[in-house]
Structure formats: structure tokens, C-alpha cells
Amino acid sequence: MPTDLSLDRRQFVQGVSGAIGGVIGAMSPLAALVPSRAWAVEMRVLTNAQAATLAAMIHTIAPHDGLDEAAYALVVGALDKDAAASPEAGRQMTAGLASLGVEFQQAVEAERVRRLQAIESSGFFQSVRLKTVLVLYSNPIAWAHFGYQGEAFSKGGYLFRGFNDLKWLPEVPPAASGPEPQ
Amino acid sequence: MTKFALNDEDVVVIVGSGAGGGTMAHELSRRGHKVVLFEAGKRQSLASFSQNPGEAFGQLTWLEPRTQSGTWDPVKNSPTMPAWHCRTVGGTTVHWTAATPRLRPYEMKARTTYGDVPGTSLADWPIEHAELKRWYRVAEKRMGVTRRNGNPGMPASNNFKVMYAGARRLGYKRVHTNFLAINSRARDDRSFCIQQGFCVQGCKTGAKWSTLYTEIPRAEATGKLDLRIGSFVTRIEHDASGRATGVVYRDAEGREQRQKARFICVAGNAIESARLLLLSESGRFPHGLANSSDQLGRNYCHHLTGFVWGIFDKPVSMWRGAVLAGVVEDENVFNPKRGFVGGYHLELCALDLPTLPLVGLRYGWGRDFASIIDNYRNMAGLLINGEDMPRPGNRITLSKTVKDPHGLPVAHINCEEHPNDIALRTHALNQGRRIYEAVGAKRTLFSETPPATHQMGTARMSVDPGQGVTDPYGRCHDVPNLFISDGSLHTTAGAANPTLTIVSLVLRQADYISREIAANRL
Numbered sequence: 001m002p003t004d005l006s007l008d009r010r011q012f013v014q015g016v017s018g019a020i021g022g023v024i025g026a027m028s029p030l031a032a033l034v035p036s037r038a039w040a041v042e043m044r045v046l047t048n049a050q051a052a053t054l055a056a057m058i059h060t061i062a063p064h065d066g067l068d069e070a071a072y073a074l075v076v077g078a079l080d081k082d083a084a085a086s087p088e089a090g091r092q093m094t095a096g097l098a099s100l101g102v103e104f105q106q107a108v109e110a111e112r113v114r115r116l117q118a119i120e121s122s123g124f125f126q127s128v129r130l131k132t133v134l135v136l137y138s139n140p141i142a143w144a145h146f147g148y149q150g151e152a153f154s155k156g157g158y159l160f161r162g163f164n165d166l167k168w169l170p171e172v173p174p175a176a177s178g179p180e181p182q
Numbered sequence: 183m184t185k186f187a188l189n190d191e192d193v194v195v196i197v198g199s200g201a202g203g204g205t206m207a208h209e210l211s212r213r214g215h216k217v218v219l220f221e222a223g224k225r226q227s228l229a230s231f232s233q234n235p236g237e238a239f240g241q242l243t244w245l246e247p248r249t250q251s252g253t254w255d256p257v258k259n260s261p262t263m264p265a266w267h268c269r270t271v272g273g274t275t276v277h278w279t280a281a282t283p284r285l286r287p288y289e290m291k292a293r294t295t296y297g298d299v300p301g302t303s304l305a306d307w308p309i310e311h312a313e314l315k316r317w318y319r320v321a322e323k324r325m326g327v328t329r330r331n332g333n334p335g336m337p338a339s340n341n342f343k344v345m346y347a348g349a350r351r352l353g354y355k356r357v358h359t360n361f362l363a364i365n366s367r368a369r370d371d372r373s374f375c376i377q378q379g380f381c382v383q384g385c386k387t388g389a390k391w392s393t394l395y396t397e398i399p400r401a402e403a404t405g406k407l408d409l410r411i412g413s414f415v416t417r418i419e420h421d422a423s424g425r426a427t428g429v430v431y432r433d434a435e436g437r438e439q440r441q442k443a444r445f446i447c448v449a450g451n452a453i454e455s456a457r458l459l460l461l462s463e464s465g466r467f468p469h470g471l472a473n474s475s476d477q478l479g480r481n482y483c484h485h486l487t488g489f490v491w492g493i494f495d496k497p498v499s500m501w502r503g504a505v506l507a508g509v510v511e512d513e514n515v516f517n518p519k520r521g522f523v524g525g526y527h528l529e530l531c532a533l534d535l536p537t538l539p540l541v542g543l544r545y546g547w548g549r550d551f552a553s554i555i556d557n558y559r560n561m562a563g564l565l566i567n568g569e570d571m572p573r574p575g576n577r578i579t580l581s582k583t584v585k586d587p588h589g590l591p592v593a594h595i596n597c598e599e600h601p602n603d604i605a606l607r608t609h610a611l612n613q614g615r616r617i618y619e620a621v622g623a624k625r626t627l628f629s630e631t632p633p634a635t636h637q638m639g640t641a642r643m644s645v646d647p648g649q650g651v652t653d654p655y656g657r658c659h660d661v662p663n664l665f666i667s668d669g670s671l672h673t674t675a676g677a678a679n680p681t682l683t684i685v686s687l688v689l690r691q692a693d694y695i696s697r698e699i700a701a702n703r704l
Contacts, residue, residue, distance in 0.1 A: 061547040064556060113548055129547055137536035137555065138236060147559035148501060148535045151233035153386040157376025158502035163339050168496045169347045169621065172338035176346060176358040180329040 018048030020055065020076060022069045039070050041077040044084035046093075051076050053097050054128070056105035060112040061132050064145065071141040078135045079128060089127070096124030186216055186408045188441050193218045193408070195429055195443035197415045197458065200273020201684045202668035203449030204393025204401075209692035211406035215699075218441055219398075219407060220431060222414040223269035226276065228395065231384030235534050238383035242277050244269040248453070249581040252597040255631035259545075264595050265484070266633040267451050271411060272394025274451065274635075275681065279381045279506040280363040280390045281529060282327045282682035284318050287311040288516045289525070289569065289676035295516050296523035301600055302571040303481050307673040308645045308654040317686035325363035325391040325685065326370055334366040335359045339377065339503030342530050344492065344562035348617035349510045349528070356511035360529065363391035363682070364504055370396065377503040379532065410434075416588060418446060418462040418471055418664065426471075426664045432588055445663035445695075445704055449688075452482065452637035452670040456578040457593045459641070459651075472641075472658035478651050479578035481642055482595065483675035484634035486568035486607045489531060489542045492618025493557045493625040500532035500563050508564075513613065514677050522605035525677045526568030528614055533563065541632045554627065562618060566610035567636075569677045571600040578640050607631075636680050641670035655694045656687065663704060667691060 021040030043051055058075050083090040096119070104115060119125045136142055143150050152158050186193045194210055196203045199221040207219045223244075232238040246269075247262035256264040268274045288295045290307040307314075322330040329335045336359040338346065349357040364385075365374045372395070373387040381390060388395050401407040412434035419440075420426050428442040448455045456479040462471035470478045508530025515525050533542045535558065542563075543554060554561075575598060580591040615626040644650025647659035656671050658664040667688050669680045676683075698704040 062555075063549055063552050116547075132547075133539045134236075134536055137539055143535060146535065146555060147497075147499075149499075150501075150534070151380055151383075152378045152502070153233055153376075153380065157378040157387075159375075159377045161502070162499065163377040163379075163503040164337060164343070166340035166343050166496075166498060169343045172343055172346045172359075177335045177338045177342075178329075179332055179334055180358075 018043045018046060018051050020048070020051050020073050022073070024068055024070060039073070041073045043077075043080045045090060046076070046080045046083065049102060050094070050097050051080070052105050053100055053102070054079060056112065057100065057116065057128060058132050058136070060109065060116055061129055062136055063109070067145045068141055071136055071139060071145070074139055074141070075132050075135045079131050082131070092124050092127070096122065096128075184402070184405050184408050186218055188439060190216070191442045192216055192444050193442070194445055194447065195441055196220065196447045196449060196667070197429065198273060198449035198451065198454070198668065199271050199393060199398060199409070200268070200449060200451065200668070201275050201393060201681045202688045203447065204272060204275065204397045205685050205688045206447050206449065206667050206692055207407055208393075208397035208401040209689065210695070211401040211404040213696050215406065217401065217407050218443070219401075219409045220413045220415050220429070221271050221273075221409065221411050223271060223412070225271040225411050226384060226394070228384075228386050228388050231386050233380060233383055233386070235383060235537055242268045242270050242384065246586050246592060247584055248592055249584050249594045250597070251594070252576070253599050254597045256633050257597070259630050260633045263633050264597070265453055265637055266635050267637065270394075271398065271409070272392045275392040276384050276394055277382050278392075278681060281506045281509070281679040282322070282325065282361045282363045283509070283511075283527065283678040285311070285314070285676040285678045285683055286514060286525075289674065289678070290314070292524075292674040299523060299571065299602060301573060302602075303574050304572060305642070305644065305649065305673050308643050314683070314686060317690045318682065320689050321682055321686040324689070325682070326365055327682070328360070328362045328364065328366050329358065330361060336362055336364065336366055336375065336504055336507040339507055339530075340498050341500040341503065341532055341562050342508035344494070344498055344621060345508045345510070345528075345530055345564060345617060348619075348621040351620035352613070352616055354510050354512045358509065359507045360509040362504065362507060365389040372396075375504055379501045379503055379505060381505045414588065415458060416461065416590060418448075418458065420464065420466070420471070420661065424466060424661060426661050445665065447665045447667040449667040451668055452640040453578055453593050453595065455666060455668055455670045456640035457580065460578070460580050461590060467660070472651055472660040472664055474660050475648050475651060477642060477649065479640050480574050480576070481572035481639040482576045482578055482597065482637070483570050483572055483639040483672065484597070485636045485675055485677070486526065486566065486570050486603055486610070486631075487634070488566050488607060488611055488631055489533070489629035490564050490566065490611055490614030490618070491542070491627040492562045492623035493554070493627070494560045494562065494621075494623055497559050498562045499559055500561055501534055505532055506530055510617070513610065520609055522602045522609065524569030524571070524602065524606055526566055526606060526610045527677050528610065528617070529565045529567055531563050531565035542629050543627065544630055564614050564617070566607065566614060567677060567679060568606045568610050569675050571602050572639055572674055573598060573600060636669070636675075638669040638672035638675050638680055641666045642673045643671050644673065656691050665691060665695070
């Protein structure tokens, strides 16, 4: 039966890799965005311990207080996917995380920063940093957190949705926004 | 769908469907000439434009790599992508931000005005400003430029309110919502701007002028246009007398084909146009087609660019509204007291997430880097756009290491910064910073130089066949039925975003071509 099969698969997958999950807070603005407040990202190749170390690394690269853990988990998931897709990326990821060690995720932020500065020129660090920028800032969870409203065509643009609602500076005179004075 | 035969020697071949090629296709087809228009990319539409920034980038951009050398930032920060332009029907007019300033008279006399600047190949344009101005007026009407011909300007956005207040406090006078080829009211059978802020992803209302949905469909309606999509021209062939006879290309199925031609207009943008002529070397033209001057590919200009961001205590929401709807023009003057020749514009600009941290901020990570993104809604932004110095060694050549999927060498770009470039950029960035500090910015930031969006000068016009690839009409000195019809023609860069000048020169070139045809000289 399909349900059993998927359960079997998940148990099998968990034998070699992990999953990270969490619950979005009831007060979070995301609660309205998501179908279920509980979420999980299943790993393809990373173990739970590796995923936790990687998540700590991503938090250190892009520390945003209050940004939901689900956004960080998307970056972990994307890097896990890359590691699964290419043996070379997988080896680089495994070796890089091993070099940080299990104590990395328990270290205080200043210590984590020092550890990452020491490996900043490595391909491992640079690929994690780039993926963090690409994935962390391009999803609706992050957009809601930072207040970015994204595409507006589907809502009629910003013409009637605040493109000129700034009130803390004077209005621009018509000569600077209308036809060129002759 | 009009189709012309491969062996039809009466057709005009145009390579590239952007500002230059798309406009030329319309101009020639409406005059009754048979046109075959080659476009390497696919055809999108208002409906198919993706509104996901990453997806739109993949949909529209020229993604084949280039190789690089030299001293400017993209060698390090974008090693395989020194230039950001399109590969799609409509070319770079699909993702452009539609700023349409004119070149100023002093800029077209750069060598005379600036004098002998060592290490540059400055030259005067072989056209008078008064003549180009006639064609600017025609182009501005065609494109519906705001604040020209009585067209209303763009309304002031939040981001512009910040620029305007700061610039005025610094004493700048020529500060307005820019000249934009974007409908501020419905016209030309197209909608008006609804301030989406997604100009770069393809304008889904069509308010922004693009050859994709203006010139090209009008050319198709004449029944004289054969548009070949997904077709990449690999070589221009010539006969024993040195006249171009046609092009070799790979069609959409990857098969090699030959199209005969009466004459050819090359409009692949200044990097690819130079590459195509270099790839077309022959026994007669051993250094590239039409390159007896040895100027082909040289004098590559790209404008001096960089972002300035101001972070405030209060919200700006800079992403709302037409991206480039604001300009400070006061620094677009000749004033060597500033420590450099040439001028610049300060242009309103915003970037989305994640593009801001990808290309708009200096490399960084950790608390300080994250705090910038934390302030995204309180940021205002602008882009400097300044005149860079033409240099003989700043040039497009064929890469010795990387080939495209057809096995042809990709373009290699060498770009060395001139001391004048560095002085101008430093001045412009600092003036941008002062604008934001004048209205209380708590922090200001500069970017590195992002990939170039303006490509110019690689087949420059000159009266003397030894000093440039083409004559003052863009007709190649060496090959009388070969024209260059894009930014390659720019003799110098000026500080004006190049598209309006490209369209104006092409309208003028089309007028010249029809007179030459009528006189049996082409």
C-alpha cells in the first residue's frame, strides 16, 4: 500500500541520513502563509548531526534574529541536494563539516565566527556562503520577515499599493515629475 | 509566417533582434524590403515573463560564459559573466530599465573637449550633435519617452523622494523622474506603468518599450519579415571582391545552414558583434572581417557603474515603482576641476531580494552583512553611470581557452581601468553618499562594479578608415554591404545610457540605407 511504502522509504532513508523540522510560532506572520505550522526538510545524504552543524554555519553567515528556522532549513536542504547530486560536492561538504567538528554548533557565536574566518578561503565555505545568499533571501518566509513584497503584477502593481506613500520627506514638485519644462 | 528561401540573394540579413536589430527590421520591412532577422534566443511574451527574479534571469539572459583579464572588479566578482545582457527575441530591450538620456554636445567632441588624455583612444564623433538630435526626436516619439514631446513624467516614487530631497539639499538643480521609454499614460496600443518594480524581469503590462512587442510584431505585420528564432549566426561570408554574400548559422535544430543576403546588419551587442566579425576571418581579412584598421574589438566601453545605498530610520520600500524613475543630471558636464574628464548621471535604482546581496553589496557575511538585509525596507538606492575612457587595449578577442556549444571560441574581454575612470567613479560614489547623508542616512554603502549592462565602442565610427571599423553611417569601411547597427558604433561612451542613441543611429542608418538603395549604390 502506498502509505506503507512511503513509511518504509522514510525509515530506510533515516538509516543513512536525517531530517530537520520544527513548528512555526503561532504569533509568526508566517502562520498565515503556510498550510501547516509544522514543517520538515528530509535530508538525502546528510545525517542529523551534519545537518545541525551546517545549520549552525548558515546561522553564523547570515544571523537574522527572529527569522524563522524554516528559512534556514531551506538552505540546508538545498546544500544537501547539491551534495547528493555531485560526488565532488558531497565529499567537499562531508570533509568541510568534519573539519568544523561536532562542538561547532554548541560554540558561542564569536567562536563560530573565528572558526569560519579560518576556513573562509576554502571552496567549502564559499559554496555554503553563496548558497545561503541565493536561497535564504529568495523565499516567501524571508520576504515576509524582511518586509519585501515581491512581484506585484498579480495585485495590480504598486500604483495603488504604496509606491509613493513615503511621508517623512516633502513631496516632489510637479515640475520634477511632470513634463519637462520648456 | 513569412519565409524567404536560403538562396534568396535579395533579402537583408539582420543579426540580433534587440534595440538596434529589432528597430532596423521594422524600418526596412515597412519600406518593402525582405528581411531575415536572426535571434539566438527564444521568444517570450507578456504572459510568459516569469515574476520570480531567479527564473526570469534564466529565461532572458545570455548565459554562455566569457573569459576575462584586466583590473576591473568583474574579473574577480563575476569571472565568467562580465556583461549582463539578453539572449531572447527583443534582446536587451526585454530586461532594460528604459532610461533614455541623450548624449550632450561636449561628449560627442570628447577628444577636442578633454584634450590629450594619455593612455586613451579618445576621438570626436564623426556626426554633429545637431544631426543626431534630429534623430533623437524621432526615436523619442517612437519609444514614447517621458518628459519629451509633452509626455508626462513618471510620478515620484518613495525611492525618488529620498533622492530628490537629498540632491536638492546638496544644491543639485537638474533632478527629476528621468527620461524613460515607459508609458506614463496608455499610448501606442500599450498600457501605462502600474509601478510594479519588475522592469528587469520583463514588463508584464508592456508599458516599457521593447522591440519584442513594438517593432518586431509591426515588422511581422508587413509580411516582409522572416524571424528565425533559436538561430545562431556563426560566420559572415564574402566573395572575391570583398562583398558580404550571406551568413552561416545553426538553426533551431542545430543544423548548419547558409542564408544568402543582399546586405547584412550586425546588431548582436558590442561584445557579440565584434566576436562574430572576428570569427569571420578569411584569407582576405586575416584579423577579422572588415578589420583592416585593427580597431575591431578595441575601445570597448561599458560605463562606470556602481550602487550606492542609504539606510534610514524610516521605511522607504524602494522596490515599489519603476526601477530607474529618477536622475540627477548636474554632474553630466565637462568640469576638470573635479579631477577627471567626462561626466556622470546618478540614477535611481532598486534591487530585489536576493539580487541585492548577490550583486548590489560588497562581499561579506556575519552580523554586519546581515544587518544590511535586516534594514531592507529602510533602504534607498541609486546607480552611478559615468563615462569611461576608451583604450586600445580594452578589447574583445576570441578566447583561447573556452568554446561555446558550437565549438567556437567565446568572447574574451580585457578591461584595464584608467586613472580617470577611478577618479570619476570615486567622485560619483561619494556624491551619491552625500545625497543620502543630507537627508539623515544612518549608514551608506557602496557596491563593487557589477557586470556591465552597457556595451559600446567595439566597431567605432570614424571618417578615416584607419581609425575606425565603420563610416559615419555605420557602414563598414572594408565591406560596403556590411553594416553595424548597435552600440558597437559609439565612438566614445558619454554618460548617457546607450539605447536611445542606438535606436536613433539605427533610424538614421535605415534612412541612409533606403537612399543608397534608391540610388543603386547598395
